[in-house]
Amino acid sequence: MQDSDVFSPSLALSLGFATVLLIGIIVKMWLASRQIRHVARHRHAVPAAFAGSITLEAHQKAADYTITKARFGLLELSLGTAVLMGWTLLGGLNLLNQSLLAWLGGGMWQQLAVLAGFVLISGLIDMPLALYKTFVVEERFGFNKTTLALWLGDMLKSSLVGAVIGLPIAALILWLMGSAGPMWWLWAWCAWMGINLLLLMVYPSFIAPLFNKFQPLDDETLKARVTALMQRCGFAAKGLFVMDGSKRSAHANAYFTGFGAAKRVVFYDTLLAKLSPAEVDAVLAHELGHFKHKHVIQRIVTMFAFSLLGFALLGWLSTQVWFYTGLSVIPNMSGAPNDALALLLFMLVTPVVTFFIAPLSALVSRKHEFQADAYAVQHTSGQDLSSALLKLYEDNASTLTPDPVFVKFYYSHPPASERLARMAPTGGTQGVFA
Template sequence: MNLFTWIFLFLLTSGGLLEYWLLWRQANAVRGHRDRVPAPFARRISLDQHQKAADYTLAHIQVERVTLFFNAVLLLCWTLGGGLDWLSSQWQRTEWPALWQGTGLLISVLGISTLLELPISIWRTFGIEERFGFNRSSIRQFITDQLLQLGLMLLISIPLVASILWLMGQAGKLWWLEAWGVWMLFTLSITWAYPTLIAPLFNKFTPLEDRQLRVRLEKLLQRCGFHSKGMYVMDGSRRSAHGNAYFSGFGRNKRIVFFDTLLEGLTPDEIEAVLAHELGHFRKRHILKGMLTMAAISLAGLALLGWLREQSWFFEGLGVSTQSDAMALSLFLLVIPVFTTFFTPLFSALSRRHEFEADDFAATQASAEGLINGLVKMYRDNASTLTPDPLYSAFHHSHPPAAVRIRHLSSRIREQ
């Protein structure tokens, strides 16, 4: 153990205690307001619906507590517990070329971690989601999804990991710059391909059939200067009762998608307003800004990895005896979340700012009242808590709290 070991353990412990404290605050806030619907929602959400949302949130907090502890133990097992060292020794016995031994090591870590997390995923789906009436997925569907995700992971991850490891070994000291180029090309390719090649593997997408609604939404797209390959309805009800809407892809491959569960619950005014909000992200260039931010962060991360792979204390401090490119990349991916925990509020604040801007845009292109009504229905139907703890929300919520968001939109109505 060296100084870096103690820094790692301190941040792992302090970050974990912080997360448990935030979960405790969130549970107290939700439980403390369970017996009364907040005034802004009193006429639209019943006490039973409010209490269901509170109980649903509290159930998920239980899962988060277990997940937090499990992830910390698993991380210690991989690092100081010798898990990575042992797994690396098993791959060395294959006598494969070093590149493929390293690729095998990384894919194994990812696969084993996913397998160990499977019981928690089952708990969420067939425990909590089932108990609160949201799960519509069968055991057979769940297993099929898991196998499909595993196949995609292998298909995508193996060439990506092999390419980066090859660059680490062959491209000289500035390998990380070329690796960043590969990563960005990969990210853009996946973003482009997702709507038409990946998403249809899991769900069925059909063109929006409601002619009046389609004409209305197409006029909105024209006003906003948004061009897409069409508007589609996704069979989200096949797995869950939750509803949502989104657009994905970029360039000419953009696609607008509505969950069928969302269309069933909202009026045309509300659907138009929800879509206007999503288009607000496009018009305000939030997607582009997000991609540029992630590009800068990934570049800085790879540059940091380029330096750390040369430092013996990095490997020794995390309980690893074998110093290799694959081990450096494995350790970096495993421990980087420990060192970024305290930056979470910054990204959450930026995301909430973007949500306010998208709401403001929607209020100018559609009905602000329609957006309020649509949001309230979505809060109700998705059992979203109306009374989150402010500090927990500041850390973990990418969207503003319900009451804050509704108040903001109401102010726009008064201004108009």
């Protein structure tokens, strides 16, 4: 291969990556600025449809929280972009690889060390902003309930769990890349999907309890209501549990976890403290709607399809010298494998490109939420679901006046005004909450 053959596609990749990254940054900053301006412009008055149920104080808290998060997001964007440039075009990943290659030589241990070193350094870089988000942003608005000791303990446990699970998976993928021939990517995809399905089954019973306490739901009245609802909907779960979410945050939620026979219904203790039994019923019916419409299966199938495309693309890119040199990485030419480098470069580059299909993913998710709401209204009271959702919007300080373009790009859930209007018999929200 001549130098000119490598140089041209390498330079094209460098320029293309920098251009797409720059466009993405501009779009993200434009969207954030729209959100900030739109929310600030509507901060001084509660929307008419919610005037009878949301106080001005709560509305302004949600506006301030949204604006603060958006501005913090710009800070995260700036740091993230600088770090991404540092790893790629400025040669950070190449420096890490060459240093470990000189120390450990080529082979599996060196490749695992590259992956582990990347994760460790990235985590240390992200730590200051993560601390600030929890202990300044969330604290300022009354949501943070964790302590520094608990936060550090969670980080340590997450790191250990990640190492115990992640390193063997990484070793398997790297082994397949080096030993399974040109079609290694297909075998790696099969292994990756099998592992993901296994984790979905074992997570509720073995991983989640490492971070939170899960107690069986002991409110007999609520348990009877929930059980009756699930029977009406033809749904079975392994158990009903209450999670001590209040130990870390004041945000409220409820969710299903697990897969197949291992499915569990989990309520945050903060949710049960804020909603009436009928409202809890309605929120649960919404989650059942996701299962009824097979949204979970659709998302898993979509993940399977996109990951297959991703592995196939990685299989090709990993054999192209310009893929490495175009991102300022010198590939190992002396027989040492480049598999860890290929994985990391692909991980770094992919989000830059897939950012532009985010609106499509968000659109599908919002459609699913509307379908789940409609299912809940069929099986419980629409009034209860509306009041429950409004309480959750208020307690989580979710703005009632997001920017419409920002919504279309990012929101996985419809705005309150759209979501609640569909539940109102008259097609509006005024009669529901007044």
